[in-house]
Amino acid sequence: MGSIRIIALPGLPLFAPGDDLTGAIAExxxxxxxxxxxxxxxxxxxxxxxxxxxxxxxxxxxAPTPAALELAERTGKYPALAQLILDESQVIMRARQGxxxxxxxxxxxxxxxxxxxxxxxxADGETVxxxxxxxxxxxxxxxxxxxxxxxxxxxxxxxxxxxxxxxxGTIGTAIGASGLGTLIDRRGETDLFGRVLQATLVARADELxxxxxxxxxxxxxxxxVALIRGASYIRDETQGIGPTLRPLNEDMFT
Amino acid sequence: MGSIRIIALPGLPLFAPGDDLTGAIAExxxxxxxxxxxxxxxxxxxxxxxxxxxxxxxxxxxAPTPAALELAERTGKYPALAQLILDESQVIMRARQGxxxxxxxxxxxxxxxxxxxxxxxxADGETVxxxxxxxxxxxxxxxxxxxxxxxxxxxxxxxxxxxxxxxxGTIGTAIGASGLGTLIDRRGETDLFGRVLQATLVARADELxxxxxxxxxxxxxxxxVALIRGASYIRDETQGIGPTLRPLNEDMFT
Numbered sequence: 001m002g003s004i005r006i007i008a009l010p011g012l013p014l015f016a017p018g019d020d021l022t023g024a025i026a027e028x029x030x031x032x033x034x035x036x037x038x039x040x041x042x043x044x045x046x047x048x049x050x051x052x053x054x055x056x057x058x059x060x061x062x063a064p065t066p067a068a069l070e071l072a073e074r075t076g077k078y079p080a081l082a083q084l085i086l087d088e089s090q091v092i093m094r095a096r097q098g099x100x101x102x103x104x105x106x107x108x109x110x111x112x113x114x115x116x117x118x119x120x121x122x123a124d125g126e127t128v129x130x131x132x133x134x135x136x137x138x139x140x141x142x143x144x145x146x147x148x149x150x151x152x153x154x155x156x157x158x159x160x161x162x163x164x165x166x167x168x169g170t171i172g173t174a175i176g177a178s179g180l181g182t183l184i185d186r187r188g189e190t191d192l193f194g195r196v197l198q199a200t201l202v203a204r205a206d207e208l209x210x211x212x213x214x215x216x217x218x219x220x221x222x223x224x225v226a227l228i229r230g231a232s233y234i235r236d237e238t239q240g241i242g243p244t245l246r247p248l249n250e251d252m253f254t
Numbered sequence: 255m256g257s258i259r260i261i262a263l264p265g266l267p268l269f270a271p272g273d274d275l276t277g278a279i280a281e282x283x284x285x286x287x288x289x290x291x292x293x294x295x296x297x298x299x300x301x302x303x304x305x306x307x308x309x310x311x312x313x314x315x316x317a318p319t320p321a322a323l324e325l326a327e328r329t330g331k332y333p334a335l336a337q338l339i340l341d342e343s344q345v346i347m348r349a350r351q352g353x354x355x356x357x358x359x360x361x362x363x364x365x366x367x368x369x370x371x372x373x374x375x376x377a378d379g380e381t382v383x384x385x386x387x388x389x390x391x392x393x394x395x396x397x398x399x400x401x402x403x404x405x406x407x408x409x410x411x412x413x414x415x416x417x418x419x420x421x422x423g424t425i426g427t428a429i430g431a432s433g434l435g436t437l438i439d440r441r442g443e444t445d446l447f448g449r450v451l452q453a454t455l456v457a458r459a460d461e462l463x464x465x466x467x468x469x470x471x472x473x474x475x476x477x478x479v480a481l482i483r484g485a486s487y488i489r490d491e492t493q494g495i496g497p498t499l500r501p502l503n504e505d506m507f508t
Contacts, residue, residue, distance in 0.1 A: 004260040004468055094506040101506065109420040161456070165419040165507040166363040166500050167427075169437045169457030171464065183423045202415070202467075203423030210425065210464030213456075214258055214485050231468050246420050252348040252355065253419040253507045 004230040007034065008215035008223040017054035022145040025225060034227065036150040041231055042142070043212035045224040046131060046160040046175055047116065049138045055130040057084060075100050081115065081128065088113035088130060093254060103254075104131065107245040108175055110162050132158070135176020136240030143178045155179030155233060159209035159216065165253060172213025174205035174241050181234035182206075182244045203244055204233050258484040261288065262469035262477040271308035276399040279479060288481065290404040295485055296396070297466035299478040300385060300414040300429055301370065303392045309384040311338060329354050335369065335382065342367035342384060347508060357508075358385065361499040362429055364416050386412070389430020390494030397432045409433030409487060413463035413470065419507060426467025428459035428495050435488035436460075436498045457498055458487050 009028040015021065021044075029036065036042075050056070064072065064079035065086075072082040075095050082100075086092070089102035093109065102113040114131045132138045135158040143156040158176035163169070174182060182205035189200070212226035248254075263282040269275065275298075283290065290296075304310070313334040318326065322337035329336070329349050336354075340346070343356035347363065356367040368385045386392045389412040397410040412430035417423070428436065436459035443454070466480035502508070 003262070006258040006260070006465070008257070096506070099506070103420075161454075164457075164500075166357075166505060167457060167460065168498050168500050169455045169460065171457045171460050173421075200415075201423045203418075203421060203425045206421065206423065206425050207464050207467050210461050211260070211468055213461050214465055228468075244422050246422050251420060252350070252353070 004211075004228060006211055006215055007032070007227045007229070009225040009227060010223070012048075012222075012224060014222075015048045015051040017052060017056075019052045021048065021052045022142060022149065025142075025146065026149055028225070029227075036146060036152050036154055036227075037229065038152045038154070039229075039231075040152070040154045041157060041180070041208050041228040041233070042146065042154060043157045043159050043172070043209055043216065043226045043228060044139075044142065045216050046114070046135065046158050047129060048224045049132045049135065049142075049158055049176075050129045053132050053138065055132060056127050057130060059084075059126045059128060071095060071100070077112075081112070084115055084128065084130065085113045088115065091254075106131065106135070106175065107242075108162070108173075110160070114160060114162075114175070116160075131160070131175060136178060136242075137176075139176045139178035139240070153179070153235065155208075155235075157205050157208050157212070159212060161213060161217075172209040172211075172216060174209040174244065177205045177239075177241045179235065179237060180205060180208075181236040181239055182241050184234060205241060205244060208233075258465075258482060260465055260469055261286070261481045261483070263479040263481060264477070266302075266476070266478060268476075269302045269305040271306060271310075273306045275302065275306045276396060276403065279396075279400065280403055282479070283481075290400060290406050290408055290481075291483065292406045292408070293483075293485075294406070294408045295411060295434070295462050295482040295487070296400065296408060297411045297413050297426070297463055297470065297480045297482060298393075298396065299470050300368070300389065300412055301383060302478045303386045303389065303396075303412055303430075304383045307386050307392065309386060310381050311384060313338075313380045313382060325349060325354065331366075335366070338369055338382065338384065339367045342369065345508075360385065360389070360429065361496075362416070362427075364414070368414060368416075368429070370414075385414070385429060390432060390496075391430075393430045393432035393494070407433070407489065409462075409489075411459050411462050411466070413466060415467060415471075426463040426465075426470060428463040428498065431459045431493075431495045433489065433491060434459060434462075435490040435493055436495050438488060459495060459498060462487070 059080040062080035068083035072079040094101040139156040161170035162173040184202040186200035316334035318333035326333040326336040348355040393410040415424035416427040438456040440454035
């Protein structure tokens, strides 16, 4: 019988640039009397990765270009925020009053190019958080440091709450990963009746991020990291989130 | 500290039209020495709901119209399958070789209008499964029967593995629900620094379906039902999956 546990790591501090995230996570695990075990998956909210990596930007420091002023005019976004969205994007896919959907430099499609203005330590709302420059590398670093500290093999997923084209509400989604095959390819396996499965490619990293979002950010005090124990995945030390991004030449909705 | 368990129900049988799904689930729970508790969420794969509700169709019984022949020609799908896709859809959104993306009659956007040809008891592949006619009603029926049998209040989610516009791989997604608010509206709540959250609408039913997909269908013998214990959600006895569908007038990607 398969059984999986999702555990919110308690008592993590607020993070600032340069903080030792690995140390803080290790301490939180120890306080909870949890030792990492082989096969564990740690899901960390993008927000804390961005914070320790110094990705907060003061909007007042951003000088909007004419393109940003035009985007701001069209959408009602602050011009400086519009500039950051442009800076973080390959292309703006849709823009209308209150909404900007962009393809981020990393290839993910996200509202505001993933820029989030909540939970940043600036009460007047003038600081925003950009995504990590390379979330796969952030995940790899965290994975290796935790593996070496605990003497285990684990996977790490960096998640953000993203919207979807035809559905309301956000869902935890992987924007970086290390230690696992982010897609599981079942094509060629057979079903219960011996027939070959045609189109079963499973977005395992996204499923893990979504499962973690049942606890991440739930408590008022903030729970940015979840431990998932017992989930099956394929160990892969080289793959990142890339295979989960649909190639542009297969994209039918740009 | 929040902790959630996801448990695959062991030993469920293969289902046929008219089978007592509630009874089979209750027996599987009893065999696993699990009693349902208040707040539990049961996630059931669409496949078994469709089977007990007699939604299997023999392709040879379907006479394709000229529109279906044209869609089949354009996509390489069997003409009878193309006919069923048309019958199950409001509109075909994209069609090209090997791919049909449709808005299902129920409002969900899905490849092949959600029609799945795997795991149906017909080895020559000529039988396919349509979605339940009203998955919210299926979820409600299952919820009420289990609630009455176990004397508890639970939620039920009907899930299918759906693809996404810009991402590869499928992820468990809710196509029917009962007993919970499928969206959680956090707009107006404040963040750690007292600022009001602007756009935090959480797709809780989809998160639960995605979490369950970590165990559903994992084992070779098939595990179509998962029990999720410890997840937070808002009790709602009247809402279905409807609020999770983006209204057509807000759809930017049709």
